[in-house]
Amino acid sequence: MIGGKAGEGIEVPGNMFAKLAMHAGLWLNSTQEFYSVIKGYNNINQIRVSENPVKSHNNHYDLVLSIDDETVGRYIDDIVPGGGLVYDPSLVSGEVKRDDINLFPVPMVEIAKEKVGLGLAKNIVGIGVCMALLDYEIQPLLDLIVKTFARKGEDIVNKNIDAAQAGYNYVKEHFNREFNYQIRPLKEPVKKFFVNGNQSIVFGAIKAGLKFVSEYPMTPSSSVLHSAAKHAQQYDISVNHVEDELSAINMAIGAGYAGVRSMAATSGGGFALMTEAIGMAGMIEAPVVIVEVQRPGPSTGLPTRSGQGDLRTVMHASQGEFPRIVLSPGSHEEAFYMAHEAFNLAEKYQCPVILLTEKYLGEGHATLPFLKTDHLTVDRGKLLKEDEITEDFKRYKSSEDGIPPRSIPGQKGGAHCATTYEHLESGYFTEEVEPVKKIYARRMKKMETIEKNLPSVQIEGDADAEVTIVCWGATYMPASEAIDLLAKDGITANMLHIKYMLPLQPGVLEALEQCKRPILVESNYNAQLGGVIAEKAGVDIQSKILDYSGRPFTPDQIAEEIKKLTKK
Amino acid sequence: MPRTPKDYTSTEGKPNWCPGCGDFGIEAAMKQAMAQLDLDPDKVMLITGIGCGANMPSWFSTYGLITLHGRAVAVATGAHLANHELSTFVEGGDGDGYGIGMGHFIHAMRRNPNLTYIVGNNTVYGLTKGQVSPTSAKGCAGPSTPFGNPDPPVNPIALALANHCSFVARGYAGNLPHLVNLIKEAHNHKGFSFIDVLQPCVTYDKVHGYKYYQDLTYDLQQSNHDTTNQEAAFKKAFEPPEKYPIGIFYKEERPIYVEELPQFKKGPLTRHDISKIDVKPLFEEYSF
Ligand SMILES: Cc1ncc(C[n+]2csc(CCOP(=O)(O)OP(=O)(O)O)c2C)c(N)n1
Numbered sequence: 037m038i039g040g041k042a043g044e045g046i047e048v049p050g051n052m053f054a055k056l057a058m059h060a061g062l063w064l065n066s067t068q069e070f071y072s073v074i075k076g077y078n079n080i081n082q083i084r085v086s087e088n089p090v091k092s093h094n095n096h097y098d099l100v101l102s103i104d105d106e107t108v109g110r111y112i113d114d115i116v117p118g119g120g121l122v123y124d125p126s127l128v129s130g131e132v133k134r135d136d137i138n139l140f141p142v143p144m145v146e147i148a149k150e151k152v153g154l155g156l157a158k159n160i161v162g163i164g165v166c167m168a169l170l171d172y173e174i175q176p177l178l179d180l181i182v183k184t185f186a187r188k189g190e191d192i193v194n195k196n197i198d199a200a201q202a203g204y205n206y207v208k209e210h211f212n213r214e215f216n217y218q219i220r221p222l223k224e225p226v227k228k229f230f231v232n233g234n235q236s237i238v239f240g241a242i243k244a245g246l247k248f249v250s251e252y253p254m255t256p257s258s259s260v261l262h263s264a265a266k267h268a269q270q271y272d273i274s275v276n277h278v279e280d281e282l283s284a285i286n287m288a289i290g291a292g293y294a295g296v297r298s299m300a301a302t303s304g305g306g307f308a309l310m311t312e313a314i315g316m317a318g319m320i321e322a323p324v325v326i327v328e329v330q331r332p333g334p335s336t337g338l339p340t341r342s343g344q345g346d347l348r349t350v351m352h353a354s355q356g357e358f359p360r361i362v363l364s365p366g367s368h369e370e371a372f373y374m375a376h377e378a379f380n381l382a383e384k385y386q387c388p389v390i391l392l393t394e395k396y397l398g399e400g401h402a403t404l405p406f407l408k409t410d411h412l413t414v415d416r417g418k419l420l421k422e423d424e425i426t427e428d429f430k431r432y433k434s435s436e437d438g439i440p441p442r443s444i445p446g447q448k449g450g451a452h453c454a455t456t457y458e459h460l461e462s463g464y465f466t467e468e469v470e471p472v473k474k475i476y477a478r479r480m481k482k483m484e485t486i487e488k489n490l491p492s493v494q495i496e497g498d499a500d501a502e503v504t505i506v507c508w509g510a511t512y513m514p515a516s517e518a519i520d521l522l523a524k525d526g527i528t529a530n531m532l533h534i535k536y537m538l539p540l541q542p543g544v545l546e547a548l549e550q551c552k553r554p555i556l557v558e559s560n561y562n563a564q565l566g567g568v569i570a571e572k573a574g575v576d577i578q579s580k581i582l583d584y585s586g587r588p589f590t591p592d593q594i595a596e597e598i599k600k601l602t603k604k
Numbered sequence: 605m606p607r608t609p610k611d612y613t614s615t616e617g618k619p620n621w622c623p624g625c626g627d628f629g630i631e632a633a634m635k636q637a638m639a640q641l642d643l644d645p646d647k648v649m650l651i652t653g654i655g656c657g658a659n660m661p662s663w664f665s666t667y668g669l670i671t672l673h674g675r676a677v678a679v680a681t682g683a684h685l686a687n688h689e690l691s692t693f694v695e696g697g698d699g700d701g702y703g704i705g706m707g708h709f710i711h712a713m714r715r716n717p718n719l720t721y722i723v724g725n726n727t728v729y730g731l732t733k734g735q736v737s738p739t740s741a742k743g744c745a746g747p748s749t750p751f752g753n754p755d756p757p758v759n760p761i762a763l764a765l766a767n768h769c770s771f772v773a774r775g776y777a778g779n780l781p782h783l784v785n786l787i788k789e790a791h792n793h794k795g796f797s798f799i800d801v802l803q804p805c806v807t808y809d810k811v812h813g814y815k816y817y818q819d820l821t822y823d824l825q826q827s828n829h830d831t832t833n834q835e836a837a838f839k840k841a842f843e844p845p846e847k848y849p850i851g852i853f854y855k856e857e858r859p860i861y862v863e864e865l866p867q868f869k870k871g872p873l874t875r876h877d878i879s880k881i882d883v884k885p886l887f888e889e890y891s892f
Pocket residue numbers: 654655656657658673696697698699700701724726728729730731732737
């Protein structure tokens with residue numbers, strides 16, 4: 037774990053450490069906890085590294101690099117016995133005391149001042165220190181520094197190289213290797229890449245043919261905008277930082293209506309502003325994908341933290357009733373595939389699709405193997421080709437499955453008026469009873485068709501387990517590791533992870549009937565998924581583990597709570 | 605055969621505006637302009653907000669989209685960027701554009717997408733039964749302001765001039781030939797072209813009727829106005845209510861959005877092949 041003050045650059049050493057671990061062929065998961073200020077407060081970057089895929093973060097540290105004062109006091113007790121703490125005595129005011137861990141006092145500021153002429157380069161010194169303590173060769177770090185700082189000129193590169201080297205040497209000169217951790221490169225590592233959940237979503241969207249993005253920055257969704265913008269020219273995408281979320285969603289719907297795959301991303305507050313337009317997409321039956329990266333509310337809430345309080349919001353936002361789909365991925369890999377799927381669903385069912393995730397996944401990083409994409413196809417549903425448009429084409433024509441044929445502007449013979457007013461099959465507005473009832477029912481029919489075509493929910497793990505964790509979204513990550521922890525304590529657990537929230541994916545009732553003891557695990561107060569399951573599947577799950585602190589669950593927290601609940 | 609307004613007219617229903625409404629003039633002018641421009645109705649998008657005037661697409665045979673109150677410009681920008689080869693017209697009332705949709709209007713002018721934005725400025729909220737609008741004069745009474753409107757009006761022309769709008773014009777719904785020409789010019793202008801149209805609401809505004817505008821409007825292009833002179837345009841923008849200059853106030857050639865970005869060089873985004881996109885280079889880029 038790396039801790040420091042906001043503005044002092046804990047991101048750079050964090051990402052460097054992550055990349056070096058990836059270089060060694062290791063798997064990792066990293067998450068940042070930070071305050072909603074640009075400068076001053078204590079922020080941390082938690083990185084977990086392993087020879088096997090890492091499912092989640094946790095709050096016990098083997099090695100802590102503190103480049104401020106506060107990290108030491110706040111987190112020293114979270115270091116595991118035998119672990120290490122790197123700190124700069126000149127920065128730390130209180131006494132640094134723990135007999136069962138290794139203390140590595142290093143004058144990082146002094147070294148930085150001497151080598152770079154800037155105390156702030158203490159983070160680079162620190163990363164050099166860590167690599168030495170972990171007995172990893174220094175060359176990859178130096179290469180990475182060249183890559184990272186190349187744009188800033190040779191002088192900066194050299195100074196940072198000196199800083200890292202000095203930190204590295206300091207360890208070799210001052211500490212015997214009493215620290216029992218080592219980064220050992222894997223022999224034949226799988227090829228991996230390192231992304232956060234938002235980037236993974238963007239990559240999945242690009243694979244699906246993303247052509248249009250409009251967003252107004254809002255933590256923790258902004259990196260959707262940033263990474264789409266970064267790759268806009270490479271993949272010919274129109275990426276727009278617009279004036280507000282009203283514009284973001286309305287533009288995206290305009291683009292979707294006109295025939296390209298479009299996306300808007302936001303967090304809860306911005307989503308609230310998008311509400312009316314989501315109903316428009318439902319009414320004119322335009323495809324659009326909305327990514328909602330949750331932070332805890334209400335209102336401004338905890339801008340830089342994680343939560344799952346918006347499930348009901350996205351399910352019900354906007355007046356009236358209309359078809360929509362809400363999906364929620366459980367991991368970085370699933371984020372990629374579900375983002376891709378979201379675009380197919382939006383065009384297939386001609387409706388808004390909401391990809392609901394949370395800060396923990398969106399901004400948390402993980403290494404992924406190079407993902408398989410050969411099986412992914414683009415399904416544009418009932419979008420007609422120009423020569424398929426017949427004389428009697430009606431844009432909102434009745435059909436068995438509720439899905440009408442679709443033309444897009446510019447297509448010969450497909451012109452029609454799309455309107456947010458209730459309308460006839462042609463699109464022309466109407467208020468007459470029979471046609472209103474007919475088209476309303478036809479639209480809603482789509483919900484049944486969608487539900488029928490969704491994959492059934494699957495119980496993951498031991499079918500006979502004593503306990504079933506019922507969860508959604510990125511709670512999947514700590515929950516799956518909690519199952520391993522429980523196994524060590526002799527408790528068998530499996531998981532019911534719901535990925536399609538609306539329509540609720542089929543098979544939930546059947547799955548729950550197989551479970552001995554379902555326990556809901558959600559990052560909200562009201563057990564929102566629990567409510568949905570009670571309503572749709574008719575099962576009111578009594579045992580609940582709920583956390584609305586704004587911090588993601590850790591595996592041991594879930595395991596401990598389950599042990600408490602199952603103790604007779 | 606030359607196209608006629610009929611080619612742009614839907615076969616379903618007839619406009620339901622009050623007899624004598626200025627929206628009939630706007631509708632007729634738009635159809636005439638489209639015909640004279642020889643636009644293929646299948647290559648035209650008409651995107652509107654919500655209001656009396658915004659019901660327009662119902663009676664057109666082009667692609668039409670009636671969006672939400674105030675959102676037409678945003679929706680149209682997205683639709684235009686998706687397919688910039690189509691002619692995109694945006695229409696709505698003054699409440700729609702200068703009230704609830706003001707933010708999009710201002711930012712669209714900065715962005716300069718190739719849209720033709722026509723605002724039916726009737727100085728009232730017609731569809732919601734005659735409340736004052738952002739362009740109503742101070743003191744004017746309505747159901748929401750029985751003791752008189754406390755606020756002075758927005759000046760749409762000055763607002764546009766101050767916000768990088770590359771084509772700023774005013775038309776009058778009662779002067780058809782003039783409005784037809786204006787719409788044609790606006791369409792042919794590359795960039796965001798804005799026409800504020802003086803539009804009598806015969807039901808809720810008894811002051812700004814045909815007689816009133818007939819007497820007070822005069823043609824800028826007949827009065828030696830230099831359309832490249834922003835300062836002169838500003839002066840003209842402050843003439844009402846003594847007089848209402850109509851015509852082009854200001855025009856400027858500025859690079860448009862889709863010309864500045866390489867994404868659009870391969871033709872409209874709608875035509876890009878999305879069936880075989882390779883994301884492996886992204887995986888490589890994020891590897892070390
Ligand atoms: C979000 C929202 N708020 C309010 C309304 C109600 N509304 C419909 S049209 C309108 C005003 C119409 O005035 P204007 O835009 O000037 O158009 P006009 O009817 O005069 O042509 C209002 C307030 C609405 N449809 N949507």
